[in-house]
Amino acid sequence: MALFTAPLLLGAVVVAALVWFVGRLRSADAAVPGPILNLFSSLPLKYHEFCGNRTQYIHQLHRRYGSAVRLAPGEVAFASLPALKEIYLSHGSGYDKTSFYHLFRQYGTPTMFSTLDKQTHSQRRRILADRYANSHVLKADALNGIRDRAKTFAIAAGQSPNQIMDVYIALHSYAFDGVTHHLFHPFGSNALEDRMDEAVMREVSFDNSLARRLLEYYFPSGVPAKIADRLGLLPPARSIPRAKQIVLDAVDTTLKSASEGKEGPHAADFTLLSRLQDPALGLTRMQMAAECMDHMAAGIETTGDVLCWLMWQLSLPSCHRIQDRLYAELRDNPDPAKYDSLPYLHAVLKEGLRMFPSIPMSLPRHVPSGGRVIDGTWLPEGTIVSCQPYTMHRFEEDIFPQPDEFSPDRWLGTSLEQDAEMNRRFFAFSNGGRGCLGKHLAMAEMKLVLREVYRQYKTVLADTGGKPADMSMSDQIISSRPKDQTCKLKFIPRRLKDSV
Ligand code: HEM
Ligand SMILES: *[C@@H]1O[C@H](CO)[C@@H](O)[C@H](O)[C@H]1NC(C)=O
Numbered sequence: 074m075a076l077f078t079a080p081l082l083l084g085a086v087v088v089a090a091l092v093w094f095v096g097r098l099r100s101a102d103a104a105v106p107g108p109i110l111n112l113f114s115s116l117p118l119k120y121h122e123f124c125g126n127r128t129q130y131i132h133q134l135h136r137r138y139g140s141a142v143r144l145a146p147g148e149v150a151f152a153s154l155p156a157l158k159e160i161y162l163s164h165g166s167g168y169d170k171t172s173f174y175h176l177f178r179q180y181g182t183p184t185m186f187s188t189l190d191k192q193t194h195s196q197r198r199r200i201l202a203d204r205y206a207n208s209h210v211l212k213a214d215a216l217n218g219i220r221d222r223a224k225t226f227a228i229a230a231g232q233s234p235n236q237i238m239d240v241y242i243a244l245h246s247y248a249f250d251g252v253t254h255h256l257f258h259p260f261g262s263n264a265l266e267d268r269m270d271e272a273v274m275r276e277v278s279f280d281n282s283l284a285r286r287l288l289e290y291y292f293p294s295g296v297p298a299k300i301a302d303r304l305g306l307l308p309p310a311r312s313i314p315r316a317k318q319i320v321l322d323a324v325d326t327t328l329k330s331a332s333e334g335k336e337g338p339h340a341a342d343f344t345l346l347s348r349l350q351d352p353a354l355g356l357t358r359m360q361m362a363a364e365c366m367d368h369m370a371a372g373i374e375t376t377g378d379v380l381c382w383l384m385w386q387l388s389l390p391s392c393h394r395i396q397d398r399l400y401a402e403l404r405d406n407p408d409p410a411k412y413d414s415l416p417y418l419h420a421v422l423k424e425g426l427r428m429f430p431s432i433p434m435s436l437p438r439h440v441p442s443g444g445r446v447i448d449g450t451w452l453p454e455g456t457i458v459s460c461q462p463y464t465m466h467r468f469e470e471d472i473f474p475q476p477d478e479f480s481p482d483r484w485l486g487t488s489l490e491q492d493a494e495m496n497r498r499f500f501a502f503s504n505g506g507r508g509c510l511g512k513h514l515a516m517a518e519m520k521l522v523l524r525e526v527y528r529q530y531k532t533v534l535a536d537t538g539g540k541p542a543d544m545s546m547s548d549q550i551i552s553s554r555p556k557d558q559t560c561k562l563k564f565i566p567r568r569l570k571d572s573v
Contacts, residue, residue, distance in 0.1 A: 097146065101444075101452050107134065107143030115145035119291070123284055125548040128433045128463050135464050141450050148457040149450070150435055152468040154497055156448040157460045157504070160438050166191055166506025168438035168445075171457055176286055176550060179370075180317070182363035185510075186371065195506065200354060201364070204345045207513040210255075211413075215343045218254035218261070220409070220521055222247055225265045227525040230564040237535040240384055241560045242271070244522075245377035249274040251518045252372030252511075253319070256365050257346040259338065260323035273315045278374055279558065282311035283549055317362075320369065324350075324362045368511065375431045376515050378554050379501075380522065383425030385544055385560050386479050388532045395421065395481060396531055400567060403528035412524050413517070420481035422519055423499075427466045428479055430501040433546065433553050435459030462500040472498060528567070535561040 097103065097112055111117055121130035131150050134142045140153040151160070161167040170189045177187040185201065188194040203209060210216065226247050230238045246264035253261035264270035285307050288298040301307045323340065327350055330337030340346035345368060348354075349361040356364075387396050402417040412418070440447075440456040447458060467476035472494050473483070484495070502509035509515070526532065534541065542557040 100146075101450075101456070102143050102146060102149065105141050105143040105149050105450060106138040111143050111145055113146065115148070118145045118148070119287075122287055122548070125283060127435075127548050128461060128546060128553060131435065131461055132464050132467070135468055140468065141448060147455070148437075149447075149452060150464075151448060151458065151460050152464045153448050156458075157465065157498070157500065159445065159447050160458055160460060161436075161503060161507070162505040166195065168441055168458070170507070171437045171439050173290060173437050176290055177367070177370075179363040179366040180359055182359050184363050184367035186367050191506075197364075198506070198510070201345065201348060202510065204255075204343075204348050205510045205512075205514060209343065210513045210517050212343055214258075214341060215255060216517065218258055219251050219518055222250045222254070222265060223518075223521040223525040226522055227529055229265055230526065230530065231566065233564070235535075236564045236566075237537070237561055238564065239559055240562050241377075241381050241555065241558055242275075244380045244384070245278045245373060246271055246274050247522055248373045248376035248380070248518065249277070249369075251376070252369055252514070255344065255372075255514055256368055257320075257323040257327070257340045257344050259341065260319070260326065262319065273319060274373065276313050277316050277370065278377065278554075280311050280549070281308040284308075285310060286550055316369070317366065320362050320365045324358055324365065328358060371509075372511055372515070374552050374554060376518055378431035378552065379425055379429055380519055381555060381560050382429035382431075382544065383422070383523075384526070384532060384562060385534075385555075386425065386428070387421070387527075388534050388562050390533075392479065393531070393533075395479075396527060399523075399527045400531070403524055407528075409524075412520050415520075415524075416485060417481065418520060418523060420484040422516070422523065423484045424479060424481040426501040427473075427499065430462040430466065431552050431554070432501070432503075433461060433463035434548060434551055435461040436503055436551070460500065462503075465498050465500040469498070526564075530564040530566055532562045532564055535563040537561055 094113075100112075103112055108117065118127070118130070121127050131142070131144065134144070135150070135152045140151060140156070142150050142152075144150050151157070159167075169191060172189065174187045174189060178184065179187075185194060185197040188197065226243060229243060230236065230240075243265065249264045249270070250262050255261075262270040262273065264274045284301075285298055288301065288307075289295070292298065298307065323346060326337070327339045327346055330339040331350060340350070346361065346365060349356055349364055386392060387399075399417055399421055402415055406415055437457050437459045440452050440454055440458055442454045444451060444453040444456075446452075452458065467473055470476060472491075484492070487495075502512045502515075542555070542559050542561070544555045544557070544560065546553040547556040
């Protein structure tokens with residue numbers, strides 16, 4: 074009997090394998106160019122994810138196979154404008170997010186960012202959006218807090234020993250202080266001047282949980298993570314108790330004052346928290362905290378990393394000419410209120426965001442029911458599709474000539490048509506109904522600090538003896554950061570009479 078069933082079983086396994094194999098060959102993925110192995114297995118993609126090299130891997134695949142490329146069974150990446158429009162802009166907010174975004178829940182509570190479906194998302198977004206409108210960001214109370222911190226940054230740079238400062242740390246502190254000002258002033262942080270607050274920033278930014286969170290996503294049962302833990306293969310789990318406490322304290326203090334009447338300390342009128350606590354919205358304490366925490370996380374590393382890469386780039390000897398031109402513009406336009414209308418500053422920042430989008434990686438979405446044609450390729454419902462900012466900003470070389478060259482000039486003086494083509498592909502803040510909500514706040518923060526620094530100083534790479542820090546991209550779950558997480562620059566004061 075046993076002898077009889079063994080071959081039968083074996084036969085069944087062989088047949089099942091064949092059916093699977095033929096199924097793969099006849100799948101919609103098979104019609105998309107890409108490495109043959111990736112048609113059958115997600116291991117090559119996962120390997121690069123675990124190495125923190127997903128963005129570069131996908132970029133190389135695009136260069137080799139073209140603007141549509143198969144990444145893994147059921148997952149396809151695109152690098153074209155029609156695909157970007159279809160995936161992220163069709164019907165306002167494009168396709169729904171995938172369960173990947175569950176990794177971004179806060180306090181175990183879903184937030185706007187981690188909401189997958191359109192309806193729930195747009196309800197939440199509608200009530201929060203006005204807090205991030207440009208007109209709101211530019212209100213005096215909101216903007217002055219950011220401006221003060223930009224000044225503090227420039228002073229700190231000048232007062233550092235030998236005028237050498239680790240801008241990776243200081244810019245993350247600046248971003249932390251800026252975003253918490255907007256979220257819940259007067260309970261915002263002061264990490265630029267206060268070591269305790271800086272420690273909270275480090276807790277959030279020096280996260281090493283990439284491998285653990287990927288395991289959590291791919292194996293929700295938690296078994297592989299437990300095994301890896303037993304073997305001592307994983308760094309400790311992400312834990313941000315102090316950051317969580319800062320947010321909860323702000324929420325609780327504000328709620329307490331509200332329940333006792335108007336007198337006590339509470340979040341200022343322009344803040345996100347003052348909107349969230351509106352009783353008409355009926356949000357729970359935890360929902361308010363989770364939303365604040367989410368925006369805090371969205372606003373620290375993104376802003377800090379772009380600024381760090383950009384200031385590093387500007388400090389390279391080849392870019393001193395660019396710094397001089399920026400300085401001339403800032404010197405000739407001393408009115409602080411004009412920071413937003415300076416063409417060269419704008420071009421420099423735009424080029425920084427093009428070359429170093431701090432979220433450079435694919436933003437995964439699901440093909441909706443019934444399947445869709447994306448840039449000429451039909452894909453069935455449920456296929457994971459995406460574009461990545463890093464590649465959108467470099468792939469089409471007729472739009473972005475010499476894509477690896479840092480050239481603010483490409484954003485100036487070209488034809489209106491060329492300008493429009495570049496802007497359509499500009500994807501650093503994503504686009505559409507799920508694009509970055511904090512874009513105007515981020516732009517204001519970045520321009521204000523660049524203005525303070527480059528009207529007063531010239532920056533150069535600090536000669537600290539050892540080997541220079543590795544500034545290449547180290548991919549995290551969705552953002553990327555300079556690999557060594559340090560960047561020491563020397564701040565050389567410009568002539569005194571100019572630094573009004
Ligand atoms: C240079 C700085 C920044 C960059 C490059 C950036 C980039 C992005 C990108 C690419 C997305 C879409 C992500 C996705 O679809 O997976 C996003 C979403 C978001 N960002 Fe930003 N961001 C920046 C700064 C900020 C700041 C300062 C805030 C402040 C609160 C913020 C708040 C948000 C929120 C709330 C979302 C989710 C929007 C939604 O789901 O509707 N971001 N950001
Ligand atoms: C990242 O991937 C690219 C493209 O596949 C490869 O050339 C590069 O060596 C990889 N880098 C690392 C650090 O693994």
